[in-house]
Amino acid sequence: MKNEKTTEEIALGIRRRVFEHSMRNNGGYLSQACSAGEQLAWLYNEALNLGQPTLPMIPKPFEGVPSPDNPDYHTGAGYNGPASPDYDRLFIAPAHYALVAYATLIEVGRMAPEGLEMFNKDGSSVEMIGAEHSPGMEVHNGTLGIGLSTAAGLAYGRKLRGDTGKTWVFMSDGEVQEGQTWEAVQACAFHNVEVKAIMDVNDQQCDGAMDSVMEVGDIRTKFINFGAHCVEVDGHDLDAIRQASEEKHEGKPLIILARTNPFHAMSILEERFPRLHYVRFKSEDERARMNVSIAKDLGVDPVDYAH
Amino acid sequence: MVEMVSRPYASAFEKFAAGNPDILCLSADLTSSCEIDGFRDRHPEQFVSMGMAEQNMMSFAGGLGLAGFRPFIHTFGVFMYRRPYDQLMASIAYPRRKVRLMGFLPGVTTPGGMTHQSIEDISVMRSIPNMTILETGDATEVESICEAADSIDGPVWCRVLRGSVPRLFDTPIKVGEMRELSSGDDVLVVTSGICTEEAMRARSALKEAGLSIRHLHLHTIKPFDAKALLDHIGSVKHGVITLENHVTEGGIGSLVAETMADAGVGKRLIRLGLKDTYAHGGSRPYLMRYYGLDALALVRGTEELMGQSFGISEDDLDDARIDDVHSLVKAEAL
Ligand SMILES: Cc1ncc(C[n+]2csc(CCOP(=O)(O)OP(=O)(O)O)c2C)c(N)n1
Ligand SMILES: [Mg+2]
Numbered sequence: 288m289k290n291e292k293t294t295e296e297i298a299l300g301i302r303r304r305v306f307e308h309s310m311r312n313n314g315g316y317l318s319q320a321c322s323a324g325e326q327l328a329w330l331y332n333e334a335l336n337l338g339q340p341t342l343p344m345i346p347k348p349f350e351g352v353p354s355p356d357n358p359d360y361h362t363g364a365g366y367n368g369p370a371s372p373d374y375d376r377l378f379i380a381p382a383h384y385a386l387v388a389y390a391t392l393i394e395v396g397r398m399a400p401e402g403l404e405m406f407n408k409d410g411s412s413v414e415m416i417g418a419e420h421s422p423g424m425e426v427h428n429g430t431l432g433i434g435l436s437t438a439a440g441l442a443y444g445r446k447l448r449g450d451t452g453k454t455w456v457f458m459s460d461g462e463v464q465e466g467q468t469w470e471a472v473q474a475c476a477f478h479n480v481e482v483k484a485i486m487d488v489n490d491q492q493c494d495g496a497m498d499s500v501m502e503v504g505d506i507r508t509k510f511i512n513f514g515a516h517c518v519e520v521d522g523h524d525l526d527a528i529r530q531a532s533e534e535k536h537e538g539k540p541l542i543i544l545a546r547t548n549p550f551h552a553m554s555i556l557e558e559r560f561p562r563l564h565y566v567r568f569k570s571e572d573e574r575a576r577m578n579v580s581i582a583k584d585l586g587v588d589p590v591d592y593a594h
Numbered sequence: 595m596v597e598m599v600s601r602p603y604a605s606a607f608e609k610f611a612a613g614n615p616d617i618l619c620l621s622a623d624l625t626s627s628c629e630i631d632g633f634r635d636r637h638p639e640q641f642v643s644m645g646m647a648e649q650n651m652m653s654f655a656g657g658l659g660l661a662g663f664r665p666f667i668h669t670f671g672v673f674m675y676r677r678p679y680d681q682l683m684a685s686i687a688y689p690r691r692k693v694r695l696m697g698f699l700p701g702v703t704t705p706g707g708m709t710h711q712s713i714e715d716i717s718v719m720r721s722i723p724n725m726t727i728l729e730t731g732d733a734t735e736v737e738s739i740c741e742a743a744d745s746i747d748g749p750v751w752c753r754v755l756r757g758s759v760p761r762l763f764d765t766p767i768k769v770g771e772m773r774e775l776s777s778g779d780d781v782l783v784v785t786s787g788i789c790t791e792e793a794m795r796a797r798s799a800l801k802e803a804g805l806s807i808r809h810l811h812l813h814t815i816k817p818f819d820a821k822a823l824l825d826h827i828g829s830v831k832h833g834v835i836t837l838e839n840h841v842t843e844g845g846i847g848s849l850v851a852e853t854m855a856d857a858g859v860g861k862r863l864i865r866l867g868l869k870d871t872y873a874h875g876g877s878r879p880y881l882m883r884y885y886g887l888d889a890l891a892l893v894r895g896t897e898e899l900m901g902q903s904f905g906i907s908e909d910d911l912d913d914a915r916i917d918d919v920h921s922l923v924k925a926e927a928l
Contacts, residue, residue: 352708352872382709383928407705409880416706416928418875429709430677431646461623464645467677492646493623500623501645565928 290332294525297328297394302552303585304390308403310578310590314567316386318556322489322522322547323384327391329528330455330485335375338368344399346422349412363412364425366397372450376441379424380434381459385417392423432465434458435484439475439540442482458486463503469513472540476514479538486542487522489549496561507544515542522547555580596915597761599733603754604629610740611666612637620655620667622648627928628668628698629756649678655693656685664692664744670704671697671712671753687722690748699928700729700753700787701839702882706928707875713868717844719751720816727815728767729753731790735813738766745769753787760791760915767813772822778806781896782830786812786846789837792882795889795912800896803904812846820853827854833862835895839887842867864895879914
């Protein structure tokens, strides 16, 4: 698909959509749009080689879970195009970033804006915690720490099959607390799996700042010691992300640590720092103030959420 | 109108644990979602933040048990047995450590979909030797779950309700007993957790239809008083219906079936719950309707058992409570 917008425009578009959605719903995974806007925009607009979507622009309703009685079951991966040997694949490992991922699909023309209106509505496939039947998803990742392993296995399998397409995974920094993440890197190094990961290092998790919940230390050194090629960049600097993705990582996984700010481009959210994992407005007054301030930051009109 | 209690676990846990140095509060990055944020802030010396690393947390709790502590572990139920099942077995269940496993968001009480919904935990826990299983169905049970769990000499699995919880009962959990909520003699209805409230919603409509219902609520699932259940089964004419927020394989439906089979009881049994299926994300009332866990499902089950239709529709059932979407009682995120 050809790029009609710049990646900067897409990142801004993602933030505007997530902002509008969160205002209307009195809260949401808003800060993940601040931190990860550039990363997801860059993945979809530049990095990934994807075919045309194979699923309808307006998502179909929920059609049942996998079972022998549900022969037509399919995942939401069709929004990323067909799974052909030459095309790339992407997993969103932290499934609570789904809202940001859906906004990205809309910005790059892979899903209709109506899709976001179905978010977390009963009977919809556009689930709050991205399910494998949700747009753009191919597996369930709501249990954090399993995404890198799945991507590694797929990358290894595709290498065995001679596929030329790359396998990418978008990760969150909370996932480094799970032991499985390290087991995945260890296996990639051992089996020379060249999977590619970009991680939103926003230094926060549900309880607040990661350092106050469980310190993880110098994760770049840790990843290198476990056998990855790991580079650290400013996650809001697209040129730096582009450069990092060009790094050679022969026989190793590439892990790009995108250091980010959880209130980037929505400065008023700093008031809630470091408790930004899920922003639910505490009062009508706060909602109104944030509406005006964030709208100004994003160059849009405040959201008329009363209607 | 049912009384609604706001965050009963938050105050109950604090009241129970604060100042007892042998009790430690463990959390895996879901502190406010499990209503222990106030406890963390006011009693930091008893709070242990374990990060999002559940496997380590389970064996760590086993080690604390070895040191004479009684850890109360808090996270969503699913994260406490699916990934760290091996640690649960080896570090907690086998050596009978006094670890209290506080599993939040049982069954379909979360919109988080398959990865967040513990729909098979009771089945798993029932098959673990040494495990005790308790489930809360109202605010009074949530308020008494800490005492009840801590009275057990060994590990305890608890299904805990959070947020805005209805008060249905006025006496605390008495481990090993069951609650007799009505004493009819046509059909025995056995429920647990949030399904008990659903069964209560169907009560007047079924009575109107001329059916005399005996209703039991189970808060203690293991150990189980088989004799008491058999006595109740003996006093109804037509058979038994179970309704649970869980798959029908291995939960209270299975428990009742096994009890009946062991005793050679030849009455009919209808097991309602998730029918060998995963669930998906959505609101609790929607999921309870979709998967047949609500009052209407119980009515249909009763009709099946009796082999006749009572003409009862949604309108004939007592009102369901509608939770306020923007309620401040709701935890952040999930
Ligand atoms: C295995 C597992 N444990 C716990 C959770 C609950 N949970 C959801 S998001 C999250 C925080 C993880 O940190 P991160 O992804 O970095 O969050 P963010 O930066 O978006 O705040 C936790 C603990 C989960 N989804 N999976
Ligand atoms: Mg984070």
